[in-house]
Amino acid sequence: MPNFLVTFLVLTLLVAALHEQVVSSCRSFCNSIPINYPFGIEDGCGSPQFRHMLNCSSTDLFFQTPSGNYKVQSIDYQKKNMVIFDPAMSTCSILQPHHDFVMSDIQSAIIPPSDDTIFVLMNCSVDSPVLNHYKSLCFNFAGHSCDELYGACTSFKLFHLLSNSSPPCCFTGYNTVNFMSMNILDCTHYTSVYNTDNLKGVGPLDWLYGMRLSYSVPDTGCERCTKSGGTCGFDVETEGMLCICSASINATRECAAGTVSSGVTNKQWRISFILTCLLLVSTTGYQFLHNFKKNVL
Numbered sequence: 001m002p003n004f005l006v007t008f009l010v011l012t013l014l015v016a017a018l019h020e021q022v023v024s025s026c027r028s029f030c031n032s033i034p035i036n037y038p039f040g041i042e043d044g045c046g047s048p049q050f051r052h053m054l055n056c057s058s059t060d061l062f063f064q065t066p067s068g069n070y071k072v073q074s075i076d077y078q079k080k081n082m083v084i085f086d087p088a089m090s091t092c093s094i095l096q097p098h099h100d101f102v103m104s105d106i107q108s109a110i111i112p113p114s115d116d117t118i119f120v121l122m123n124c125s126v127d128s129p130v131l132n133h134y135k136s137l138c139f140n141f142a143g144h145s146c147d148e149l150y151g152a153c154t155s156f157k158l159f160h161l162l163s164n165s166s167p168p169c170c171f172t173g174y175n176t177v178n179f180m181s182m183n184i185l186d187c188t189h190y191t192s193v194y195n196t197d198n199l200k201g202v203g204p205l206d207w208l209y210g211m212r213l214s215y216s217v218p219d220t221g222c223e224r225c226t227k228s229g230g231t232c233g234f235d236v237e238t239e240g241m242l243c244i245c246s247a248s249i250n251a252t253r254e255c256a257a258g259t260v261s262s263g264v265t266n267k268q269w270r271i272s273f274i275l276t277c278l279l280l281v282s283t284t285g286y287q288f289l290h291n292f293k294k295n296v297l
């Protein structure tokens, strides 16, 4: 009997695994990064508000904005944030040409850079608004100065060398960059740093360069769908919510029992049971014949 049980369970898992491969229409991973609600890779997966924001290549996950694609380094679903890195941005080790960071209006509203992400505008002209009328937008960042940046980083040393002085810079928040483009700000370079709450007394070489985006999840009843075993998605035409239950079944709110794509369904238990019985009958039959031959002949 234990043999029967083991065979039965192994077959059930096998059948479920085969079934799973066929039905999962929403990918739950991009390489090593888990993709859960409200995000989705395929159109129709996740929340419609986050539609077209992610792009999964064979090696990386990208966050797409009007100013370009940013590499996603991690997503924390508990804390509801995502760390992205602009490959075209200057950091302590590399100086890159002028580049704007622009988000769409909806991105600025539902997934803006978090409060612990700062922007450092560098090599600003003396006419820059942030040095004049909008001076108040620049803040003291945990006691750090431009000189420290221009001095510590191999990349930013160049500003110092070329001008033989310290060109002005400004530590500011996302709103400044959101309301004024780099052209208006009149600064040639920028970098962004996150996890800034922990950078008092830490030198620029050890800062974390990139941005942390903080997102809010729309309350559309996804939990009900997930609890029933489905994956939250939406109708690509109407953008109305869909609960994706299997390759052939989409529900409006939740999956009915037996339609679920993940986990083991009733139908799969039954298929495995029949397979196990067949296997058992054939092996005992074989044994019987074998013994019969040995004893009788």
Ligand SMILES: *[C@@H]1O[C@H](CO)[C@@H](O)[C@H](O)[C@H]1NC(C)=O
Pocket (backbone or CB within 6 Å): 025, 043, 044, 045, 233, 234, 235, 236, 242, 244, 247, 248, 249, 250
């Ligand atoms: C279910 O929804 C997904 C995502 O919107 C879509 O790709 C799929 O074609 C739908 N399937 C059916 C049977 O409607």
Ligand SMILES: *[C@@H]1O[C@H](CO)[C@@H](O)[C@H](O)[C@H]1NC(C)=O
Pocket (backbone or CB within 6 Å): 055, 056, 069
């Ligand atoms: C994802 O990015 C690649 C290259 O960056 C592009 O060719 C492709 O069209 C993008 N996919 C989507 C759905 O935007």
Ligand SMILES: *[C@@H]1O[C@H](CO)[C@@H](O)[C@H](O)[C@H]1NC(C)=O
Pocket (backbone or CB within 6 Å): 123, 124, 125, 158, 159, 162, 167, 188
């Ligand atoms: C710094 O800004 C000035 C103009 O304000 C520009 O001429 C110079 O090339 C910039 N320095 C670097 C290293 O890009």
